[in-house]
Structures are given as C-alpha cells and as structure tokens.
Amino acid sequence: MSDTPIHLDDLRQRIDQLDGDILRLISERANCAQQVAHVKLAQDKDAVFYRPEREAQVLRRIMALNKGPLDSEEMARLFREIMSACLALEQPVKVAYLGPEGTFTQQAALKHFGESAVSLPMAAIDEVFREVEAGAVNYGVVPVENSTEGVVNHTLDTFMDSSIKICGEVVLRIHHHLLISETTRQDKVSRIYSHPQSFGQCRKWLDAHYPHAERVPVSSNAEAAKLVKTEWHSAAIAGDMAAKLYGLERIADKIEDRPDNSTRFLIIGNQDIPMSGEDKTSIVVAMRNQPGALHDLLEPFHRHKIDLTRIETRPSRTGVWNYVFFIDFKGHRDEPQVAAVLEEVRLRASELRVLGSYPQGVL
Numbered sequence: 001m002s003d004t005p006i007h008l009d010d011l012r013q014r015i016d017q018l019d020g021d022i023l024r025l026i027s028e029r030a031n032c033a034q035q036v037a038h039v040k041l042a043q044d045k046d047a048v049f050y051r052p053e054r055e056a057q058v059l060r061r062i063m064a065l066n067k068g069p070l071d072s073e074e075m076a077r078l079f080r081e082i083m084s085a086c087l088a089l090e091q092p093v094k095v096a097y098l099g100p101e102g103t104f105t106q107q108a109a110l111k112h113f114g115e116s117a118v119s120l121p122m123a124a125i126d127e128v129f130r131e132v133e134a135g136a137v138n139y140g141v142v143p144v145e146n147s148t149e150g151v152v153n154h155t156l157d158t159f160m161d162s163s164i165k166i167c168g169e170v171v172l173r174i175h176h177h178l179l180i181s182e183t184t185r186q187d188k189v190s191r192i193y194s195h196p197q198s199f200g201q202c203r204k205w206l207d208a209h210y211p212h213a214e215r216v217p218v219s220s221n222a223e224a225a226k227l228v229k230t231e232w233h234s235a236a237i238a239g240d241m242a243a244k245l246y247g248l249e250r251i252a253d254k255i256e257d258r259p260d261n262s263t264r265f266l267i268i269g270n271q272d273i274p275m276s277g278e279d280k281t282s283i284v285v286a287m288r289n290q291p292g293a294l295h296d297l298l299e300p301f302h303r304h305k306i307d308l309t310r311i312e313t314r315p316s317r318t319g320v321w322n323y324v325f326f327i328d329f330k331g332h333r334d335e336p337q338v339a340a341v342l343e344e345v346r347l348r349a350s351e352l353r354v355l356g357s358y359p360q361g362v363l
C-alpha cells in the first residue's frame, strides 16, 4: 500500500475519464460492425449478418485475454451485450422460443443472443420449429436435456420430421424458487404449480418441506407463476424471470435438489454454420434391427478418436427407422476426421442425417 491517501474525487474523475474512453471505443466498434454488414451486403444481397461461429470466436478470445479482476464469464457477458447491440444496429436477430414469456427458454435465448435480440414466445416446441422453417424468424430456441431429469423427448422427436438445422447450443444453470403472491396465505399453501420437469428437479425438497401439498403439473413455469396470482392457497415453482414478470415473492430460494442443475438448449435455424475451432456435431442415425448394430455404429468414432458427448435412443415411428440414435460429438463436419467417420457411418446405417455442426456453447 502506498502512503499517499487516495481521494474519492480523484477516483471518480478517473472513472469518468475511462467511461469516456470506453464509450468512444464501443462506438468505434459499432461503426466497424456496421461496415462489416455493408461488405456482407455487397457480396450477397441476402447476406445473413449474424455469424454464430464468429461470435463464439470473439467471446472465446475475450475470455482468454481477460486478466481480471472481473471473471472471464462476466467479461464475456458484457461483450455478448455489446455484440448484440452492434448487430441490432443493422438488423436485430428475431428468435422464437418455447414460451410463454418468463420461461427458462427465454432466459436461454437472451443469454445466447443478448438483450437486443427480438424474442417471440411460442406455445409449443413444434411451433418454434415451424416458425423457423417458414422463415418468420431467424432462429429458434428449444430445451433438449436437463442434467437431473434427462432428455426432452419431444424436441428430439420433432427433429425426425423436420429439415431444420442445429446452429448452436447454450447451457443454463437452472435455479428454482418457491413463489407466492401478495394474496397467498403462506402458512396455508396446499397446492403447488409447476412444469413436470421442475417437479422432477425439486422432488426431494418438496418431499421434505411440502409432503402434503398437491403438486399440479402445468405447461410451463411461467404459467405456474401466473396461476398463483389468483389463488390464496397456492404457490409455484419457477425461476427468476417468471418471478419478476408476475411480481411474486420468493419464500424459498434455489430449491433444486442438485446444485449443478442445468439445462442445455439448442439454437435451431436454416443455415449451415462454418467452423469456429471448437465445434460439435449432432446427427440422427437409423440402424437396421440386427445384432451388433450399436457396436457397428460406434466403432468408427472409437477408431478415429472422436469424442462422443451424448447418445440417445428413441423409438422409431416409421418402418425405415428401426433404431434411432441421436448422437452428439466433438468436431465439425468439415474436418477431415469427422467427414471420414460420417462417410463410414453412412455406409453402415439405413439412414443418416447431420442435424448440424455448430460452435460449442461459450457462456
């Protein structure tokens, strides 16, 4: 510590000076991003301004450069918002998500695209797919798996009937709270509303604290929060966004059974995404119903040393798709190693569809 006392006024003057510099630099950056948009338009009149692989690279670079005191994720979140605002100058990204407003899926959409994106709630997962397919929005966001409750089957099934591509992924830490409204009699809670997935994630806590309350499953946590507004003996389990949206009070915080409870969401779209350097590929494969089918399918991955991150089996709904496997692995389809595996798998499978190669989630 130096002996010279530090004066508050001096520090504030320094902060004002720095803010001026930051302001100037952000504006300069925004000008650059605008010029990029013009260059893209000159090359192709239907150019897509948003480039997920480039955004992932920008965020990864910031995280690698960061020396603190802010932690790298916090810093990347700030840059996420700067990029989002820069992009919105030219063309805000339009994103459909599994609604209603206040769901974790909306939170995931804003985490991935930033607050300047225009996010539109849809009533069902299929509707998100349809809006994207129809070109009414640029991207869609749907939940795909939770660390406690497992896969969201409906999302996987919808891929089987769709030509949509996976353009990205985002993982969100899920914190649930027990919420009441100003009319709720806290000592008389006899009914709790939530989404079935959330009940699953808070089962032990509920058994310990509200063993006798009726658990009523509803279509979303936000819907649960809304219902509580009208019933004096009810509570809801939902996240922060829903609590804020409906002005509810948290009477118990972070009631999920597992502290690392998180959900992975997929960004769906109509584009093929170029390599970002750290990518994942998702495929759906149908194998003929014969002994050793799964082994035959996985053997090329093992031989080429490709890292599988997930494998799910779904019952086939047509004759052709006997066994259907959803497989995620590290690497991009344009990498020779990955291309070779995909070729081998194509020969062994009765059907193979690459759902997409996309940047691994950064935030």
Ligand SMILES: C=C(O[C@@H]1C=C(C(=O)O)C=C[C@H]1O)C(=O)O
Pocket (backbone or CB within 6 Å): 032, 033, 036, 037, 049, 050, 051, 052, 054, 055, 058, 082, 083, 084, 086, 087
């Ligand atoms: C500026 C670009 O376009 C968009 C804006 C970006 C940014 O602000 O850094 C990054 C990728 C694109 O979503 C670009 O492609 O470089």
